[in-house]
Amino acid sequence: MSLARNTLVQSxxxxxxxxxxxxxxxxxxxxFGQGALMDVWSTALMLPNMFRRLFAEGAFAQAFVPVYGGVKTREGDEAAAVTASEAMSFMFAVVAAFCILLQVAMPWIVPLLLSAWKDDAEVMRVGVIATQLAMPYLACMTIASLLSGVLNTGGRFALSAAVPVFLNLCTLAPLLxxxxxxxxxxxxxxxxxxxxxVSGVIQAGLLWxxxxxxxxxxxxxxPRLTPNVKRALALAVPGAMAGGAMQVNSVVSQVLAGSDAGARSVLYNADRLYQLPLGLVGVAIGLALVPRLTRAFVSGDHEGGQKTLDDGINLAMAFTLPAAVALFVIPFFIIDATVTRGAFTSADAARTADVLRQFAWGVPAFVLAKVLTPPFFAREDTRRPMYFAVTAVIITVVLGSGLFFWFRAQGWxxxxxxxxxxSVSAWVNVGLLAGVLIHENAWRPSPAFVSRIARVLAASAVMAGLLLLASINxxxxxxxxxxxxxxxxxxxGLGAAAYGVCLFAFRAVTLSELKATLRREPGGGAVSGLD
Known part of the structure; x- marks a missing residue:
């Protein structure tokens, strides 16, 4: 199946x-509005959700696929299944023990994460219980992440992309x-x-x-620490850390925000909106790239690897840039029109919109990081992306802490x-990833690639003007x-239509190219109920 078709299925x-x-x-x-209970909810979901993004949405799967695929190619299906079983058993045991430890320590952890409410005994009680109830989701996602990697290696993408719907279905029921x-x-x-x-159990069961x-x-x-497990962990752990740099940054931000009543809720609502392009585009393309780049690397097809990466970045930016523009130009319009109701006021929407605008200009970097890490994973190089991720985290902690307290001192x-x-740290991470790939000639932006990106930017600029006019009115x-x-x-809808027309008018994409990208590749796996 082509890169575009795989991405389209998952997206x-x-x-x-x-x-x-x-x-x-x-x-x-x-x-819950934007008060204590909403802060409690975002705290209860923060740790298991971070691991969900690290594992179930691709970072661990990206790192695991080359290991599993290599064993499958060299030693056959049975040996690959043994390797996957050993890795799953070991990781599940470690994460389950970690979950239990966190649940026991939660009465001491929650006051640190919700320091703005630490003097409210009822908020602390509810916060501890809520986080303990949500924490086992983490163990379920450990199994789900590995199962997703097995399915993706077999050319089956749809089921792993579909099962997260149960998180939303299960949590929506008690809210209604x-x-x-x-x-x-x-x-x-x-x-x-x-x-x-409950949703985690359902997801793991369906993937099994x-x-x-x-x-x-x-x-x-x-659990047994076999040689295959050691090798898988040596690649998977740094890979997961590299792929999850933005998630670590998000957690650091939320910990700092715990001292400001309502700030955690603002971050939660802004986070949900600016991560939408990442989930729809970045993760989908990242997962689809790994098997293709791995094949190109093993076969020595340097030109094929270059073209795959060019196509991946072009496709990612074609979908991401208009979303980033909309979040930057009309954040209040979007939030006030959709979220403001019940306990959530227009003042809450205005505060969230201001924060969302600062995340918006980092959105292309968040997505690019997901596209630029697969070339490293395909070559089983997960350490350097991890180093770059750590650098990004350090920037977030130092710069974020400084700006957070300085802004508050100024009354902002x-x-x-x-x-x-x-957003700054995300762009630094992208600069480091791209710089190494270019320096090592693993990727060299072609003139056609640069021209295509320039035309996508021009189409996005036209859409930005229309959205700005709408925002004013x-x-x-x-x-x-x-x-x-x-x-x-x-x-x-009109903004998206205008953007689409400009893409064709500026020849950023042609109809023949669109058909070609969606055409099934020779030898591609057949689409079944699972792929």
Missing amino acids: TLTLGSRLLGFGRDLALSAN GGFLLPVSPAMVLLATSAAVT WGVRRLGVKLKLGL DGVLGLAIAT YGLLSRILLAKEIAVLVVC
Whole structure:
């Protein structure tokens, strides 16, 4: 299957999940607003969600695929299944023990993460229980991540992209129940946290079924640190850290924000919006690139590897840049029209929009990092991306802390400083990754590539002008179109249409090229119910 087709399959399924997630976030904001309980929810989800992004959404799978694929090629399917079983058993045991340790330590951890509410005993009690209920999701995702890697190596992408929908379905149910049943908001929050773990069990179970249907028989047994496990971990752990640099930065930002009431909620809402392009485009392309780049590297096809990376970056930027532009130009329009209701006010929307704008200019870097790390993983080089990720984290911690406290001293919103630092560190990470690839001649941007990116930028600039005009007339458009919800849909739809027309008008893409990218490659795996 072609790179574009693989990306389209995953992005389409991920879009469905994200739309349900958006519905869940609307229910969260309506139930809890931007206060103590919303801060508790974002804390309860922070650690398991970080691991979900590290593992289930691609970073661990990207690092595991070359190891599993190499054993499969050299020693056959049975040896690869043994390797996967050994790695899964060992990692599950380690992460399960880690989960239990965190749950025991949660009464001491939560006050540090929610320091703004540490004097409120009820908030602390609910925070501890909610985080303990959600934490087992982490162990479920350990199994799910490895199963996703097995499926992706076998050319099956759809199931691993589809199962995250159950996180949104399971958590949405108790939130909707909160509107219908006479229960306290705290009880709704606890039920929603428990639903996170329930969804993890469902996801792991479905992926296990998918792997069995693929013909791969895995076994979860006693953990053993075998040579294959050591080799897999040596590559997978640095790879996961490299792929998850942005997630680590996000956690650092949230820890700093814990001292500011409501700041954690602002970060949660902004995070959900600016990570949408990452989930739809960056992760999907990153996962699809790894098998292709691995084949090119093993066969010595340098030209094929270059073209694959050029296509991946072009495809990523064609979808990411308009999303980044929209988040930068009309953040308040988007948030106020969609989220403001119930306990979530227009003032909350304005604060979130200011922060979202500072994340928006980092969005292309977040996606590019997902596209530029697979060339390292394909060559089983996971250490240098890890070093670059650590550098990015250090920048976030130092610059973010400095800006956070300096902004607060000036009477400004300290969360703005955290967003700025996160975007700066993301671009530094991209610069380091691209610099090494270019220096080692693993990737050399061609004139055609540069021309294509310039045309995508021009199309995005036209769309930005239209969105800016709409933003200035937000109130008028809401009255003409009868509702702000209708206005934002119309504006975003017209902006997307204008962007698409400009892509063809500026010849950033042609119809023949579009058909070619979606055409199945010779020898590509057939699409089944799982791929």
